[in-house]
Amino acid sequence: MTHAAPRLDDSTPAAPLLPAERPTLYERFTARLSRDDAARRLYAWLGPALVVVLAAVLRLWNLAAAHDLMNQFDETYYVKDAWTLSQLGYEASWPGNANESFLSGNVNVFTDNAAFVIHPPLGKWIIALGMIVLGPENGWGWRITTALLGTAAVLVLMLIAKRLTGSTTFAVIAGLLMAVDGMSIAMSRVALLDTPLLFFVLLGFLFVLLDRERTTARIAQTVAARYDGDEPPAWGPILWNRPWIVAAGVALGAASAVKWSGVWVLAGLGVYLVVTDALARRRAGVLFWPTDAIRQGVATFVLLVPVAFAVYLASWTGWLVTDGGYDRHAADAAPATGLWSWVPLSLQSLWIDHTTMFNAASQITSGHSYSSPAWQWPLLIRPTGMYYHHDAFGVDGCTAVNGCSSVVSSIPNPLVWYAGVAAVLYLAYRFVIVRDWRYAFVLTGIGLTYVPWLFYPERTIFQFYTVLVLPFMLLALTFALRDIAGPRHADSYRRRTGQRLVWVFLAVALLLAAFWYPVISAMTVPYDFWRMHNWLPTWV
16 A cells, blocks of 8 residues: 655645855855965965054154153163164263263263173164164164064064964964054064063074974874884984074074073973973873983973073173173182183173172162062053153143143053953963863963063062063964854854954954054143043053
């Protein structure tokens, strides 16, 4: 007996046809790139290039607006030290009215007497280079190299972000947030040492990242070839051909030659390399992987540290080849005996000078109106005001009733800063859950640039030191924004909502960046406009 198939007629309701999910704007964009190799290649360089151009404009525009040596902070010392380095080979002292003379164009009133300094000379040589090329008459000369390195740091951050995320878009987002960030811009527009330090530290991290990509695969391949059937090898290879480690040593030696805090990064990344080598050998199946990593660690030390020391020592060439530097002949009267008697007197004197510098630097505890201990930095309690000039109504064209102000404040974008702090905590949580090496890499950057300062609660330090922490916070924020945007396998509502949230966040961040730019770049604005930026009483 057969049964007739059910007939679909007007009395039988049809199953509703669900509309096809419409891709989001970002998904349509990425789909277009996936189909068009030329468009993908164009975007891969044009996106970052536009960000670098924007960063350069924001850092170079009206760079000499604040015709001042900002004696509230150390620009007054570094600029004059840099100029005497270029003229004498060492930092010399200046008379009491040196700033007025220097700003008026009379830049050669320095003496031949050595000045005592507490920082190595490379950062000041970098500042001097700008004055040698453009002249020392105004801020263009003494700030140009810092501005260029601040711009270059944005590019290096994008290179790191691209390798960590595999996405040009999220690399551009990381670079864009740094390009428009108030603290990053302000620190690139003053002749301080922190931006050159930032550039070399980021270079060091990039080179370590490049080494990891190369070395992990080599370890896996070499160990796989040494298996005896199913029996793993007892030892892995000792790798000496690691040029990116040598490059990292050069970069971190230069960082240490700008500021001694670069040594923390050098030591920390050295430990990071040993740990990652150990984990790579364990994953590859090396039987005695902890001991094997120590063997490799000795080789890594030889590749990393001596070249860093050589770069650091080379930065003192001017001091070594002249006779006028501070403590230059300190060892002449009482040279070392015994084990160290073979060391040249010039290097013995350099060691004495370093001891003096370290003792002085570790005892900087004098009060300062903008000092901020490291525990306050995540809360953004006391951002740093570096320059302030006020004109009353009617003076120099001021038309505001309450007067006009020119300000350089090194405050970061508040929205991005607090979101970045939250993102660091989120990334730490995600690392505990998924153990992603990329998260560990970013958290290592946070730890090496922030945590050491927590051990100096009595020392006079400032919020703007976090310019070194900022790029790693932005990497954490980039990962968080990527997660908010939603994975490809998520449903349409989840992706659309997440991507809209990311667009809104970026739009608000850019609006705030525009709002803050006048008071980080010494533009003349009404006093009341400046007061609108003091959201907390401690920001004044």
